[in-house]
Amino acid sequence: MPLLEAFKKWLDEKAPLVLPESLLGKAFSYTRNQWEYLSRYVTDGRVAVDNNATERDIRPFCTSRKSWMFSDTVGGAKASAMVFSPMLTCRACDVEPYAWLLHVLKELPQRAPDADVTDLLPFN
Known part of the structure; x- marks a missing residue:
């Protein structure tokens, strides 16, 4: 946290000295505007420093979606999400x-249509 606080202070001090439309100015602006999200991992231990795990998890979906029939529709995207979500969970x-x-698939047919199936979720 002290390192991040020092970095934020440095950003705030140097930002006025950088041309806003330069690449460095845009980087400063982005960092300062996103500060709440960029620093969240130090206040919530459940949040990773980076999003590598998420990027790795969605890569198969993103690289394959052009190959799948019907993925170019809202319904197709929802169907894909319904398959990917439990698998990634x-x-x-x-x-x-x-x-x-x-x-x-073995357990569901044995349950009543209105039965509680939360015990079948992957995290249970």
């Missing part, structure tokens, strides 16, 4: 997605 919870899906 499994990964985040250290649950093997294929085993989880097999378990859910």
